[in-house]
Amino acid sequence: MSKARVAIVTGAGNGIGRASAIEFASRGMKVVVGDIDEAGGRETVGMIAEQQGEAISTYMDVSDEQSVKDAVKLALDHFGGLDIMYANAAIELQKYIMDIEVHEWDKVMNVNLKGVFLCSKYALKHFMQQRSGVILITASPHALCTYEEISAYAASKGGVVAFNRALALEAAPYQVRVNCIMPGAIDTPMVQREIAASSDPKKLRETLERMHPIGRMGRPEEVAKAAAFLASDDASFITGASLAVDGGILAKL
Template sequence: MRLIDKVTLITGSGSGIGRSTALRFGEEGAFVIVNDLDAVNGEETAKQIRGNGGKATFIQANVADPQSVQELVKQSHEKYGRIDVLFNNAGISGVGAIHETEPEQWDKVIEVNVRGVFLMSKYVLPGMMERKSGNIINMSSCIAEIGLARRASYSASKGAVLALTKSMQVDYAPYNIRVNALLPGTILTPFVEDFLARSYDDPHIAYESLRKRQLSGDLGRPEDVAQAAVFLASDESKFMMGSPLYIDGGVVFGKNA
Protein backbone atom coordinates (compact mmCIF):
# COMPACT_ATOMS: atom_id res chain seq x y z
CA MET A 1 0.00 0.00 0.00
CA ARG A 2 2.56 2.54 -1.17
CA LEU A 3 -0.01 5.30 -1.74
CA ILE A 4 -2.18 4.76 1.33
CA ASP A 5 -4.62 7.67 1.79
CA LYS A 6 -2.90 9.87 -0.81
CA VAL A 7 -5.39 11.94 -2.81
CA THR A 8 -4.41 11.44 -6.44
CA LEU A 9 -5.81 13.19 -9.51
CA ILE A 10 -5.18 11.50 -12.86
CA THR A 11 -6.21 13.30 -16.03
CA GLY A 12 -7.20 11.29 -19.09
CA SER A 13 -7.81 8.21 -16.96
CA GLY A 14 -10.81 6.89 -18.87
CA SER A 15 -8.69 4.48 -20.91
CA GLY A 16 -5.20 3.30 -21.78
CA ILE A 17 -2.29 4.33 -19.58
CA GLY A 18 -4.51 6.61 -17.50
CA ARG A 19 -6.97 3.85 -16.64
CA SER A 20 -4.22 1.35 -15.90
CA THR A 21 -2.52 3.87 -13.59
CA ALA A 22 -5.78 4.73 -11.85
CA LEU A 23 -6.40 1.04 -11.14
CA ARG A 24 -2.87 0.60 -9.77
CA PHE A 25 -3.16 3.71 -7.61
CA GLY A 26 -6.40 2.30 -6.21
CA GLU A 27 -4.70 -1.01 -5.41
CA GLU A 28 -1.95 0.90 -3.60
CA GLY A 29 -4.47 2.54 -1.25
CA ALA A 30 -4.90 5.97 -2.88
CA PHE A 31 -8.06 8.02 -3.11
CA VAL A 32 -8.30 8.25 -6.92
CA ILE A 33 -9.92 11.19 -8.67
CA VAL A 34 -10.58 9.92 -12.17
CA ASN A 35 -10.76 12.64 -14.81
CA ASP A 36 -11.63 12.33 -18.47
CA LEU A 37 -13.55 14.20 -21.15
CA ASP A 38 -15.43 10.97 -21.91
CA ALA A 39 -17.91 10.48 -19.06
CA VAL A 40 -18.74 6.87 -19.97
CA ASN A 41 -15.11 5.74 -19.94
CA GLY A 42 -14.30 7.81 -16.86
CA GLU A 43 -17.18 6.39 -14.86
CA GLU A 44 -16.16 2.90 -15.92
CA THR A 45 -12.63 3.41 -14.58
CA ALA A 46 -13.98 4.64 -11.23
CA LYS A 47 -16.40 1.70 -11.13
CA GLN A 48 -13.57 -0.78 -11.70
CA ILE A 49 -11.49 0.77 -8.92
CA ARG A 50 -14.38 0.55 -6.48
CA GLY A 51 -15.11 -2.99 -7.65
CA ASN A 52 -11.55 -3.91 -6.68
CA GLY A 53 -12.09 -2.50 -3.20
CA GLY A 54 -10.51 0.88 -3.90
CA LYS A 55 -11.76 4.44 -3.46
CA ALA A 56 -12.53 6.50 -6.55
CA THR A 57 -14.54 9.47 -7.80
CA PHE A 58 -15.06 10.50 -11.40
CA ILE A 59 -15.10 14.20 -12.30
CA GLN A 60 -15.53 15.19 -15.94
CA ALA A 61 -13.43 18.10 -17.18
CA ASN A 62 -11.63 19.44 -20.23
CA VAL A 63 -7.97 19.95 -19.29
CA ALA A 64 -7.57 22.65 -21.94
CA ASP A 65 -10.38 24.84 -20.57
CA PRO A 66 -9.56 27.08 -17.56
CA GLN A 67 -13.09 27.16 -16.11
CA SER A 68 -13.47 23.41 -16.45
CA VAL A 69 -10.13 22.80 -14.72
CA GLN A 70 -10.93 25.22 -11.90
CA GLU A 71 -14.25 23.44 -11.30
CA LEU A 72 -12.47 20.07 -11.25
CA VAL A 73 -9.97 21.28 -8.66
CA LYS A 74 -12.75 22.91 -6.61
CA GLN A 75 -14.80 19.71 -6.50
CA SER A 76 -11.70 17.67 -5.62
CA HIS A 77 -10.91 19.95 -2.67
CA GLU A 78 -14.52 19.95 -1.52
CA LYS A 79 -14.57 16.15 -1.42
CA TYR A 80 -11.05 15.36 -0.17
CA GLY A 81 -9.68 18.64 1.18
CA ARG A 82 -6.45 18.44 -0.83
CA ILE A 83 -4.64 16.94 -3.81
CA ASP A 84 -1.43 15.12 -2.91
CA VAL A 85 -0.50 13.80 -6.35
CA LEU A 86 -1.34 15.23 -9.77
CA PHE A 87 -0.64 13.03 -12.79
CA ASN A 88 -0.92 15.12 -15.96
CA ASN A 89 -1.57 12.17 -18.24
CA ALA A 90 -4.21 13.47 -20.68
CA GLY A 91 -2.94 13.87 -24.21
CA ILE A 92 -3.61 13.34 -27.89
CA SER A 93 -1.41 12.31 -30.78
CA GLY A 94 -0.55 14.20 -33.93
CA VAL A 95 0.66 12.63 -37.16
CA GLY A 96 2.38 14.46 -39.99
CA ALA A 97 5.52 16.34 -40.95
CA ILE A 98 5.44 20.13 -40.73
CA HIS A 99 4.31 20.62 -44.34
CA GLU A 100 1.52 18.07 -43.85
CA THR A 101 0.16 19.58 -40.64
CA GLU A 102 -2.63 22.13 -40.76
CA PRO A 103 -2.44 25.02 -38.25
CA GLU A 104 -5.62 23.91 -36.49
CA GLN A 105 -4.20 20.38 -36.08
CA TRP A 106 -0.99 21.78 -34.62
CA ASP A 107 -2.91 24.05 -32.24
CA LYS A 108 -5.12 21.19 -31.00
CA VAL A 109 -2.15 18.99 -30.06
CA ILE A 110 -0.38 21.85 -28.27
CA GLU A 111 -3.63 22.87 -26.58
CA VAL A 112 -4.26 19.48 -25.00
CA ASN A 113 -0.71 18.25 -24.43
CA VAL A 114 0.95 21.47 -23.23
CA ARG A 115 -1.81 23.90 -22.24
CA GLY A 116 -3.53 21.02 -20.40
CA VAL A 117 -0.44 20.43 -18.25
CA PHE A 118 -0.07 24.17 -17.64
CA LEU A 119 -3.70 24.70 -16.58
CA MET A 120 -3.98 21.64 -14.35
CA SER A 121 -0.71 22.50 -12.62
CA LYS A 122 -1.61 26.19 -12.32
CA TYR A 123 -4.79 25.49 -10.37
CA VAL A 124 -3.55 22.53 -8.32
CA LEU A 125 -0.25 24.11 -7.24
CA PRO A 126 -1.62 26.80 -4.88
CA GLY A 127 -3.06 24.15 -2.57
CA MET A 128 0.20 22.21 -2.60
CA MET A 129 2.18 25.39 -1.96
CA GLU A 130 -0.01 26.26 1.01
CA ARG A 131 0.52 22.82 2.55
CA LYS A 132 4.21 22.76 1.48
CA SER A 133 3.72 19.29 0.12
CA GLY A 134 2.92 17.86 -3.28
CA ASN A 135 3.90 15.62 -6.14
CA ILE A 136 3.33 16.26 -9.86
CA ILE A 137 3.97 13.75 -12.63
CA ASN A 138 3.93 15.00 -16.21
CA MET A 139 3.46 12.71 -19.19
CA SER A 140 6.18 13.40 -21.72
CA SER A 141 7.47 10.80 -24.21
CA CYS A 142 10.72 9.33 -25.41
CA ILE A 143 9.97 11.25 -28.62
CA ALA A 144 11.16 14.33 -26.70
CA GLU A 145 14.67 12.86 -26.98
CA ILE A 146 14.68 11.27 -30.45
CA GLY A 147 13.62 12.06 -33.98
CA LEU A 148 10.66 10.14 -35.34
CA ALA A 149 9.18 10.57 -38.80
CA ARG A 150 5.93 12.51 -39.22
CA ARG A 151 5.39 13.37 -35.57
CA ALA A 152 6.15 17.12 -35.66
CA SER A 153 3.31 18.42 -33.47
CA TYR A 154 3.45 15.53 -31.02
CA SER A 155 7.22 15.69 -30.54
CA ALA A 156 7.08 19.46 -30.08
CA SER A 157 4.40 19.08 -27.40
CA LYS A 158 6.23 16.35 -25.50
CA GLY A 159 9.53 18.22 -25.68
CA ALA A 160 7.76 21.22 -24.21
CA VAL A 161 6.35 19.10 -21.37
CA LEU A 162 9.82 17.79 -20.50
CA ALA A 163 11.30 21.31 -20.46
CA LEU A 164 8.34 22.56 -18.43
CA THR A 165 8.86 19.77 -15.90
CA LYS A 166 12.43 20.88 -15.22
CA SER A 167 11.43 24.53 -14.93
CA MET A 168 8.56 23.70 -12.57
CA GLN A 169 10.86 21.73 -10.32
CA VAL A 170 13.15 24.72 -9.82
CA ASP A 171 10.21 27.00 -9.01
CA TYR A 172 8.45 24.68 -6.57
CA ALA A 173 11.26 22.82 -4.83
CA PRO A 174 11.19 25.45 -2.01
CA TYR A 175 7.59 24.36 -1.32
CA ASN A 176 8.56 20.69 -0.95
CA ILE A 177 6.83 19.85 -4.25
CA ARG A 178 8.41 17.28 -6.53
CA VAL A 179 7.88 17.39 -10.31
CA ASN A 180 9.02 14.54 -12.55
CA ALA A 181 8.22 13.27 -16.04
CA LEU A 182 7.45 9.89 -17.55
CA LEU A 183 8.92 9.20 -21.01
CA PRO A 184 7.29 6.06 -22.43
CA GLY A 185 8.15 4.44 -25.72
CA THR A 186 5.41 3.00 -27.91
CA ILE A 187 2.77 1.53 -25.63
CA LEU A 188 0.11 -0.85 -26.95
CA THR A 189 -2.99 1.05 -25.89
CA PRO A 190 -6.43 0.94 -27.55
CA PHE A 191 -5.52 4.26 -29.18
CA VAL A 192 -2.40 2.77 -30.80
CA GLU A 193 -4.27 -0.34 -31.93
CA ASP A 194 -6.96 1.82 -33.52
CA PHE A 195 -4.32 4.05 -35.15
CA LEU A 196 -2.58 1.04 -36.71
CA ALA A 197 -5.88 -0.36 -37.98
CA ARG A 198 -6.88 2.93 -39.59
CA SER A 199 -3.53 4.08 -40.93
CA TYR A 200 -2.02 0.99 -42.54
CA ASP A 201 -3.18 -1.52 -45.13
CA ASP A 202 -1.62 -4.26 -43.04
CA PRO A 203 -1.59 -3.35 -39.32
CA HIS A 204 0.41 -6.50 -38.56
CA ILE A 205 3.36 -5.30 -40.67
CA ALA A 206 3.19 -1.88 -38.97
CA TYR A 207 3.15 -3.55 -35.55
CA GLU A 208 6.22 -5.64 -36.42
CA SER A 209 8.02 -2.49 -37.56
CA LEU A 210 7.27 -0.80 -34.24
CA ARG A 211 8.52 -3.84 -32.31
CA LYS A 212 11.87 -3.75 -34.11
CA ARG A 213 12.40 -0.13 -33.03
CA GLN A 214 12.74 -1.21 -29.39
CA LEU A 215 15.55 -3.31 -27.91
CA SER A 216 12.96 -5.22 -25.92
CA GLY A 217 11.59 -6.62 -29.17
CA ASP A 218 8.05 -5.73 -28.22
CA LEU A 219 5.80 -2.80 -27.40
CA GLY A 220 5.18 -1.74 -23.84
CA ARG A 221 1.88 -2.24 -22.09
CA PRO A 222 -0.10 0.34 -20.08
CA GLU A 223 0.76 -1.58 -16.91
CA ASP A 224 4.48 -0.92 -17.51
CA VAL A 225 3.91 2.83 -17.37
CA ALA A 226 1.46 2.51 -14.47
CA GLN A 227 4.12 0.80 -12.36
CA ALA A 228 6.54 3.64 -13.04
CA ALA A 229 3.85 6.18 -12.13
CA VAL A 230 3.28 4.42 -8.80
CA PHE A 231 6.99 4.69 -8.08
CA LEU A 232 7.07 8.42 -8.83
CA ALA A 233 3.90 9.02 -6.82
CA SER A 234 5.25 7.18 -3.80
CA ASP A 235 7.82 8.19 -1.22
CA GLU A 236 10.19 5.62 -2.73
CA SER A 237 11.18 8.26 -5.30
CA LYS A 238 11.58 11.08 -2.76
CA PHE A 239 15.07 11.98 -4.03
CA MET A 240 13.96 12.31 -7.66
CA MET A 241 13.34 15.92 -8.68
CA GLY A 242 12.92 17.26 -12.21
CA SER A 243 13.86 13.85 -13.59
CA PRO A 244 12.83 12.10 -16.81
CA LEU A 245 11.98 8.44 -16.22
CA TYR A 246 12.23 6.31 -19.36
CA ILE A 247 9.90 3.35 -19.93
CA ASP A 248 10.74 2.85 -23.58
CA GLY A 249 12.06 -0.68 -24.12
CA GLY A 250 15.47 0.71 -25.03
CA VAL A 251 14.49 3.12 -27.82
CA VAL A 252 16.41 6.17 -26.63
CA PHE A 253 19.70 4.71 -25.47
CA GLY A 254 19.98 1.58 -27.56
CA LYS A 255 20.22 0.54 -31.17
CA ASN A 256 19.89 -2.90 -32.66
CA ALA A 257 22.94 -4.02 -34.66
Protein backbone atom coordinates in the same frame (compact mmCIF):
# COMPACT_ATOMS: atom_id res chain seq x y z
CA MET B 1 -3.62 5.10 10.42
CA SER B 2 -2.26 7.77 8.05
CA LYS B 3 -4.72 9.70 5.90
CA ALA B 4 -5.27 8.32 2.37
CA ARG B 5 -3.60 10.42 -0.30
CA VAL B 6 -5.72 11.93 -3.07
CA ALA B 7 -4.72 11.93 -6.76
CA ILE B 8 -6.14 13.47 -9.91
CA VAL B 9 -5.27 11.48 -13.04
CA THR B 10 -6.07 13.12 -16.38
CA GLY B 11 -6.93 11.05 -19.42
CA ALA B 12 -7.87 8.29 -16.98
CA GLY B 13 -10.84 7.12 -19.06
CA ASN B 14 -8.48 4.84 -20.98
CA GLY B 15 -4.93 3.65 -21.60
CA ILE B 16 -2.06 4.72 -19.35
CA GLY B 17 -4.25 7.07 -17.31
CA ARG B 18 -6.76 4.33 -16.54
CA ALA B 19 -4.01 1.87 -15.55
CA SER B 20 -2.45 4.54 -13.32
CA ALA B 21 -5.75 5.38 -11.64
CA ILE B 22 -6.27 1.66 -10.92
CA GLU B 23 -2.69 1.26 -9.64
CA PHE B 24 -2.96 4.35 -7.42
CA ALA B 25 -6.28 3.14 -5.97
CA SER B 26 -4.81 -0.31 -5.32
CA ARG B 27 -2.20 1.44 -3.16
CA GLY B 28 -4.89 3.10 -1.08
CA MET B 29 -5.12 6.47 -2.82
CA LYS B 30 -8.45 8.14 -3.54
CA VAL B 31 -8.59 9.01 -7.21
CA VAL B 32 -10.33 11.67 -9.30
CA VAL B 33 -10.61 10.20 -12.79
CA GLY B 34 -10.57 13.16 -15.21
CA ASP B 35 -11.36 12.76 -18.90
CA ILE B 36 -13.40 14.28 -21.73
CA ASP B 37 -14.66 10.72 -22.31
CA GLU B 38 -17.20 10.51 -19.50
CA ALA B 39 -18.22 6.92 -20.27
CA GLY B 40 -14.56 5.85 -20.17
CA GLY B 41 -14.12 7.66 -16.88
CA ARG B 42 -17.12 5.93 -15.35
CA GLU B 43 -15.78 2.58 -16.56
CA THR B 44 -12.45 3.25 -14.82
CA VAL B 45 -14.28 4.10 -11.59
CA GLY B 46 -16.22 0.83 -11.92
CA MET B 47 -12.99 -1.13 -12.32
CA ILE B 48 -11.55 0.55 -9.22
CA ALA B 49 -14.73 -0.14 -7.22
CA GLU B 50 -14.53 -3.83 -8.17
CA GLN B 51 -11.18 -3.89 -6.35
CA GLN B 52 -12.65 -2.10 -3.34
CA GLY B 53 -10.86 1.12 -4.28
CA GLU B 54 -12.26 4.63 -4.07
CA ALA B 55 -12.61 6.89 -7.10
CA ILE B 56 -14.89 9.47 -8.67
CA SER B 57 -15.04 10.44 -12.34
CA THR B 58 -15.57 13.89 -13.75
CA TYR B 59 -15.73 15.56 -17.14
CA MET B 60 -12.38 17.30 -17.39
CA ASP B 61 -10.94 18.99 -20.47
CA VAL B 62 -7.31 19.71 -19.60
CA SER B 63 -7.12 22.46 -22.23
CA ASP B 64 -9.88 24.42 -20.46
CA GLU B 65 -8.85 26.48 -17.44
CA GLN B 66 -12.22 26.36 -15.68
CA SER B 67 -12.49 22.61 -16.20
CA VAL B 68 -9.08 22.09 -14.54
CA LYS B 69 -10.00 24.40 -11.64
CA ASP B 70 -13.26 22.45 -11.20
CA ALA B 71 -11.41 19.11 -11.03
CA VAL B 72 -9.06 20.42 -8.33
CA LYS B 73 -12.06 21.76 -6.40
CA LEU B 74 -13.79 18.39 -6.73
CA ALA B 75 -10.78 16.61 -5.21
CA LEU B 76 -10.73 19.06 -2.30
CA ASP B 77 -14.51 19.03 -1.73
CA HIS B 78 -15.16 15.31 -2.29
CA PHE B 79 -12.01 13.71 -0.88
CA GLY B 80 -10.85 16.54 1.40
CA GLY B 81 -7.44 17.06 -0.18
CA LEU B 82 -5.09 16.76 -3.12
CA ASP B 83 -1.62 15.21 -2.99
CA ILE B 84 -0.83 14.05 -6.53
CA MET B 85 -1.59 15.57 -9.91
CA TYR B 86 -0.84 13.23 -12.79
CA ALA B 87 -1.06 15.33 -15.99
CA ASN B 88 -1.27 12.44 -18.43
CA ALA B 89 -3.87 13.32 -21.08
CA ALA B 90 -2.64 14.03 -24.61
CA ILE B 91 -3.66 13.60 -28.23
CA GLU B 92 -1.70 12.58 -31.33
CA LEU B 93 -1.70 14.06 -34.82
CA GLN B 94 -0.16 12.08 -37.65
CA LYS B 95 0.41 14.48 -40.53
CA TYR B 96 3.22 15.92 -42.60
CA ILE B 97 4.05 19.49 -41.56
CA MET B 98 2.88 20.79 -44.93
CA ASP B 99 -0.58 19.29 -44.32
CA ILE B 100 -1.14 20.49 -40.75
CA GLU B 101 -3.80 23.20 -40.44
CA VAL B 102 -3.21 25.91 -37.85
CA HIS B 103 -6.27 24.84 -35.84
CA GLU B 104 -4.92 21.27 -35.71
CA TRP B 105 -1.52 22.48 -34.49
CA ASP B 106 -3.24 24.65 -31.86
CA LYS B 107 -5.39 21.75 -30.63
CA VAL B 108 -2.35 19.52 -30.03
CA MET B 109 -0.56 22.33 -28.17
CA ASN B 110 -3.67 23.21 -26.17
CA VAL B 111 -4.24 19.68 -24.92
CA ASN B 112 -0.66 18.39 -24.66
CA LEU B 113 1.25 21.47 -23.51
CA LYS B 114 -1.24 24.04 -22.19
CA GLY B 115 -3.09 21.18 -20.50
CA VAL B 116 0.04 20.20 -18.57
CA PHE B 117 0.62 23.86 -17.62
CA LEU B 118 -2.96 24.30 -16.36
CA CYS B 119 -3.02 21.05 -14.35
CA SER B 120 0.37 21.89 -12.85
CA LYS B 121 -0.56 25.50 -12.05
CA TYR B 122 -3.76 24.72 -10.17
CA ALA B 123 -2.30 21.72 -8.35
CA LEU B 124 0.82 23.70 -7.41
CA LYS B 125 -1.31 26.54 -6.02
CA HIS B 126 -2.73 24.08 -3.50
CA PHE B 127 0.57 22.21 -2.95
CA MET B 128 2.43 25.47 -2.14
CA GLN B 129 -0.01 26.15 0.68
CA GLN B 130 0.21 22.63 2.11
CA ARG B 131 3.98 22.47 1.47
CA SER B 132 3.83 19.01 -0.08
CA GLY B 133 2.64 17.35 -3.25
CA VAL B 134 3.71 15.48 -6.36
CA ILE B 135 3.20 16.43 -9.99
CA LEU B 136 3.70 13.79 -12.67
CA ILE B 137 3.60 14.37 -16.40
CA THR B 138 3.47 11.87 -19.24
CA ALA B 139 6.02 12.98 -21.82
CA SER B 140 7.34 10.82 -24.67
CA PRO B 141 10.61 9.77 -26.34
CA HIS B 142 9.39 12.02 -29.18
CA ALA B 143 10.64 14.90 -26.99
CA LEU B 144 14.19 13.78 -27.82
CA CYS B 145 14.09 11.90 -31.12
CA THR B 146 11.29 11.33 -33.55
CA TYR B 147 10.23 10.45 -37.10
CA GLU B 148 8.28 12.10 -39.89
CA GLU B 149 4.58 12.94 -39.72
CA ILE B 150 4.37 13.61 -35.99
CA SER B 151 5.91 17.06 -35.58
CA ALA B 152 3.17 18.75 -33.54
CA TYR B 153 3.05 15.88 -31.04
CA ALA B 154 6.87 15.77 -30.83
CA ALA B 155 7.07 19.54 -30.32
CA SER B 156 4.42 19.42 -27.58
CA LYS B 157 6.28 16.64 -25.77
CA GLY B 158 9.59 18.51 -26.09
CA GLY B 159 7.84 21.45 -24.46
CA VAL B 160 6.51 19.24 -21.68
CA VAL B 161 10.00 17.98 -20.80
CA ALA B 162 11.39 21.53 -20.68
CA PHE B 163 8.39 22.59 -18.57
CA ASN B 164 8.98 19.64 -16.22
CA ARG B 165 12.44 21.00 -15.38
CA ALA B 166 11.30 24.59 -14.90
CA LEU B 167 8.34 23.52 -12.78
CA ALA B 168 10.55 21.28 -10.63
CA LEU B 169 12.77 24.28 -9.80
CA GLU B 170 9.86 26.54 -8.85
CA ALA B 171 8.13 23.80 -6.84
CA ALA B 172 11.16 22.46 -4.93
CA PRO B 173 11.25 25.20 -2.24
CA TYR B 174 7.73 24.10 -1.25
CA GLN B 175 8.74 20.42 -0.94
CA VAL B 176 6.76 19.65 -4.09
CA ARG B 177 8.32 17.10 -6.45
CA VAL B 178 7.81 17.16 -10.22
CA ASN B 179 8.81 14.39 -12.64
CA CYS B 180 7.93 13.16 -16.08
CA ILE B 181 7.73 9.70 -17.58
CA MET B 182 8.75 8.80 -21.12
CA PRO B 183 6.90 5.67 -22.16
CA GLY B 184 7.96 3.68 -25.21
CA ALA B 185 5.16 2.41 -27.47
CA ILE B 186 2.50 1.21 -25.05
CA ASP B 187 -0.37 -0.98 -26.20
CA THR B 188 -3.20 1.50 -25.57
CA PRO B 189 -6.06 2.80 -27.74
CA MET B 190 -3.73 5.62 -28.92
CA VAL B 191 -1.29 3.14 -30.47
CA GLN B 192 -4.05 0.74 -31.50
CA ARG B 193 -5.66 3.59 -33.51
CA GLU B 194 -2.29 4.32 -35.15
CA ILE B 195 -1.86 0.65 -36.07
CA ALA B 196 -5.41 0.33 -37.41
CA ALA B 197 -5.02 3.44 -39.59
CA SER B 198 -1.81 2.23 -41.25
CA SER B 199 -1.77 0.59 -44.69
CA ASP B 200 -0.30 -2.60 -43.19
CA PRO B 201 -1.40 -2.92 -39.55
CA LYS B 202 0.32 -6.28 -38.97
CA LYS B 203 3.63 -4.96 -40.26
CA LEU B 204 3.39 -1.78 -38.17
CA ARG B 205 2.69 -3.77 -35.01
CA GLU B 206 5.73 -5.96 -35.68
CA THR B 207 7.87 -2.87 -36.40
CA LEU B 208 6.74 -1.23 -33.15
CA GLU B 209 7.58 -4.40 -31.25
CA ARG B 210 11.00 -4.79 -32.88
CA MET B 211 11.82 -1.10 -32.31
CA HIS B 212 12.18 -1.82 -28.60
CA PRO B 213 15.40 -3.62 -27.63
CA ILE B 214 13.27 -5.62 -25.19
CA GLY B 215 11.36 -7.00 -28.21
CA ARG B 216 7.79 -5.96 -27.45
CA MET B 217 5.55 -3.00 -26.74
CA GLY B 218 4.88 -1.95 -23.17
CA ARG B 219 1.73 -2.50 -21.16
CA PRO B 220 -0.13 0.45 -19.58
CA GLU B 221 0.31 -1.25 -16.19
CA GLU B 222 4.10 -1.04 -16.56
CA VAL B 223 3.90 2.74 -16.91
CA ALA B 224 1.40 2.89 -14.05
CA LYS B 225 3.84 1.16 -11.70
CA ALA B 226 6.54 3.72 -12.55
CA ALA B 227 4.04 6.53 -11.92
CA ALA B 228 3.08 5.01 -8.56
CA PHE B 229 6.76 4.80 -7.61
CA LEU B 230 7.40 8.45 -8.53
CA ALA B 231 4.27 9.45 -6.60
CA SER B 232 5.43 7.57 -3.51
CA ASP B 233 7.82 8.55 -0.73
CA ASP B 234 10.26 5.96 -2.14
CA ALA B 235 11.02 8.69 -4.71
CA SER B 236 11.46 11.38 -2.05
CA PHE B 237 14.75 12.73 -3.52
CA ILE B 238 13.72 12.53 -7.17
CA THR B 239 12.56 15.76 -8.81
CA GLY B 240 13.02 17.35 -12.23
CA ALA B 241 13.76 13.92 -13.70
CA SER B 242 12.54 12.22 -16.87
CA LEU B 243 12.12 8.51 -16.32
CA ALA B 244 12.21 6.36 -19.46
CA VAL B 245 9.81 3.41 -19.29
CA ASP B 246 10.55 2.44 -22.84
CA GLY B 247 11.92 -1.09 -23.23
CA GLY B 248 15.31 0.46 -24.05
CA ILE B 249 14.22 2.53 -27.05
CA LEU B 250 16.10 5.66 -25.95
CA ALA B 251 19.28 3.66 -25.37
CA LYS B 252 19.43 2.73 -29.05
CA LEU B 253 21.21 4.49 -31.90
